[in-house]
Amino acid sequence: MAKAARKYLDAADREQQILEFAIDFVAQRGLRFTTRELADALGVSQPLLYRYFKNRDDLLQKIYDEVYLKRWDPGWNELLADRSLSIRERLVRYLTAYTEAILDERWIRIFIASALEDPQITKKYLGLLHETTFPLIFAEIAVEAGVPVPSGPQADELALEIVWGFHSSFFYMGVRKYIYRNKIPDDLDPIIRARVEVFVAGLVESMPHLGQFLPETEVGR
Amino acid sequence: MAKAARKYLDAADREQQILEFAIDFVAQRGLRFTTRELADALGVSQPLLYRYFKNRDDLLQKIYDEVYLKRWDPGWNELLADRSLSIRERLVRYLTAYTEAILDERWIRIFIASALEDPQITKKYLGLLHETTFPLIFAEIAVEAGVPVPSGPQADELALEIVWGFHSSFFYMGVRKYIYRNKIPDDLDPIIRARVEVFVAGLVESMPHLGQFLPETEVGR
């Protein structure tokens, strides 16, 4: 309350306030915003932004850092590896946590907008999925299916693609909601459970025969 | 050759040339391009653009029309309904054609950029999928599974979500390639076949039990 009445904020508070506001603002308006639009919407003068941020790009960089950092929970991979739970249950819990983290207007819109502008910005985040989470999911389902994880570059690639397809469908719900502005169901739990069921059942069923989809090159090796 | 040497093109030719060039240009630079950048890159003067396009927004609108129109083949739905082929084969053929149509840098990047700017632009295209193609796919797999298509709003929604998840994974390959700039496999055929196999097998297997994922409300009705 004392803070709210003040006109002159402490530098640290003002910087944080601008940053938080800018995140929402940029999520709505996209990267074409002007510094004046932002300052007007926040109710401060435009040059004030330059007291806290070196320039427009510096502000954007801070926005990216703030949005992307601290959304990734390293505990997720441990959860996926915890064999005291069924693989279906692990996937449901992981995806529930994951969708909760990313189904956020600011996260989705800034993620896509920044990737469109410069793919480097999102590279680190995507690498985490691609190199750690996806192989783990595939391997755990292989255990469930009772077959050895297929090896070889072609088989690895196919496995990754299968998991990509599954996993991306959850991110894509965010795209549908916050970019296409489609309605998506309020309660995601049944959808997560149904998709997990379809995916695990299908992959357990077909994993023994996935080799048939590989090019011949690897067969004789 | 006669056309190539001319400095003063026919109005219709010049308009087409600018439009084609602008599509590539906007796909790369995004919507933040300036009219001068565009004109310079094409090698004409900036005011020339205003001879052919009323203003910047008019050019953008023409770009959207050109990119979105004529990419949708109405024959796709007929193909999906053709029971002389197995459902797996139909899906493989449909998805092969579909991915070929949309795995295009200009299409993907302009689609996402325009949706980010104004979701109205992509609404018609998405409606086609949501209202026609998706229910059809689900119904055909129900036939394959030998069960009646579940009915009721909750069941419809769940069915749509399941197909959304599957179908979007192909569009998402375009996002990965042209927005994230990730490498994706050159040969998509094995991936399409494997994903179709996993999906159909999983859905056939689990469709009889999908009711368990519905909220209780519908059970007693």
Next chain:
DNA sequence: CACGGAAATTATCAAATGATAAATTATCAC
């Protein structure tokens, strides 16, 4: 080959924009 009309460029504007410097106002310590 000249001449008329269409196509294109040059010149130019007013508004918008990122950024800086100078002046002003609030807040705190004493």
Next chain:
DNA sequence: GTGATAATTTATCATTTGATAATTTCCGTG
């Protein structure tokens, strides 16, 4: 309360930008 200090605003610039008007260049036709 008063003055020092930090926070904020006002004033201002140089560029950039979308758009228009005036001028010039090309090209087919008689």
